[in-house]
């Protein structure tokens with residue numbers, strides 16, 4: 001049992017990886033080899049970065065003990081704002097940077113309101129979910145703005161690699177995942193972040209600037225959501241005000257399926273990636289194996305509950321555990 | 328001799344409750360003081376002022392004769408006051424090495440105080456620090472959540488010693504521990520004296536205080552009502568007093 005606890009804490013994403021392998025095997029067999037065919041893999045990996053980036057941000061925020069339900073709306077607002085600015089002849093780069101800065105601002109506001117008034121971030125960001133969505137629709141003016149023709153879209157959506165298997169967005173995704181992962185495990189900031197979510201009182205009594213740490217995580221979550229939305233809009237070619245609806249819950253599901261604890265302190269970037277990939281695989285696999293695809297949400301929901309129950313049981317079991325001493 | 332830490336006329340109110348009324352207390356270098364008193368006497372409030380969690384409404388705290396403003400726990404720690412609370416000051420989901428250096432990590436390639444952890448050094452030094460308090464654990468990578476309550480307090484004490492704190496404050500460190508674990512922690516506290524560390528040990532168990540302190544200070548209703556070397560008093564007398 002102690003070993004299970006250690007494994008859960010050090011590699012919380014392991015169960016998700018095992019499930020991923022099993023499901024991939026099942027879908028591959030049941031689809032007669034179509035599932036792992038180049039075309040299908042291209043489809044799965046092409047969509048992964050958009051959800052995956054959101055999940056990474058949400059996971060990091062959950063590790064430090066907070067939630068963000070506004071990511072789905074920020075996912076729509078950031079590219080909408082950039083598109084509206086570009087329609088008014090602003091060049092690509094500044095428009096995108098302003099969009100991301102607004103996303104960061106929303107994260108900042110989420111954090112400050114949550115901490116200043118001591119309310120659950122669940123509620124703050126639920127409010128922000130509606131407000132940011134509303135702003136998205138308002139600035140779109142009812143009609144999605146038309147993106148200019150000359151955009152560096154290739155920087156995000158071009159297929160590359162052997163057989164054009166991946167999009168450039170996948171490289172962005174991997175690079176960001178590696179950076180955030182290194183931040184978590186190799187820097188002192190990562191130490192502060194995990195301690196903030198792991199045991200807030202201990203962290204603050206040791207002088208960790210817990211509020212600043214949390215606000216940075218709120219901002220990271222928001223910016224990654226905005227960036228994910230930008231990639232999706234560049235792929236679709238048009239900024240729809242409705243994109244990202246329900247994405248916040250998928251991101252929480254991905255985090256939890258990847259082993260992130262609901263009450264903070266535990267979780268990894270790899271877990272977020274595995275969780276997002278599992279959701280994409282289930283979505284895609286159900287279609288390929290001709291199961292009614294309306295079962296998709298059912299499967300994700302069931303998996304989420306299962307993951308939380310399993311994690312909670314491991315935690316409870318861990319309380320009884322004592323390490324032996326040598327003396 | 329100049330006391331290593333001193334409170335002069337310290338007062339504290341909590342929304343109408345006069346929690347500390349004119350506290351004067353001076354602790355000499357190397358002394359281990361036992362602070363006793365009933366629940367609500369003001370012991371925790373006093374040490375929260377010493378550890379920078381609360382600020383007094385009146386009076387002053389002096390370290391080595393110099394008045395200091397203990398604005399935050401960080402400031403108090405920088406001035407050499409380290410506090411160990413009854414609810415443990417360790418993060419259970421993190422390793423011993425990471426806990427030991429939490430907030431004081433050795434870093435390289437840093438900008439603005441943020442940088443890469445020197446993990447090899449953290450492991451090496453935490454093994455040493457833990458061995459120094461006579462606690463023997465398999466590995467600095469073990470998670471604090473895997474340790475017993477007594478072992479956790481041992482690691483907390485090792486942390487204070489490693490960072491060469493001048494004054495170690497322990498607020499009921501044996502609460503919620505089994506008898507065996509409690510004895511372990513009392514052993515750690517007895518180990519402070521030979522290393523020349525000054526200690527303030529809060530407990531509502533007078534036997535424990537007699538076992539490991541040089542001097543006994545008793546509080547009641549926000550005041551110090553008794554102050555004597557352990558040799559000059561006995562357990563019954565203090566019992567009667569409280």
Ligand SMILES: Nc1ncnc2c1ncn2[C@@H]1O[C@H](COP(=O)(O)OP(=O)(O)O)[C@@H](O)[C@H]1O
Pocket residue numbers: 341342344346364365366367368369370371372373
């Ligand atoms: N945070 C607080 N807010 C309001 N009153 C408090 C607070 N902390 C302590 N008190 C009150 O101050 C008095 C002293 O408490 P405390 O210092 O915790 O005593 P002890 O540690 O000796 O049991 C008690 O009357 C207690 O109710």
Ligand SMILES: [Mg+2]
Pocket residue numbers: 370371
């Ligand atoms: Mg107390």
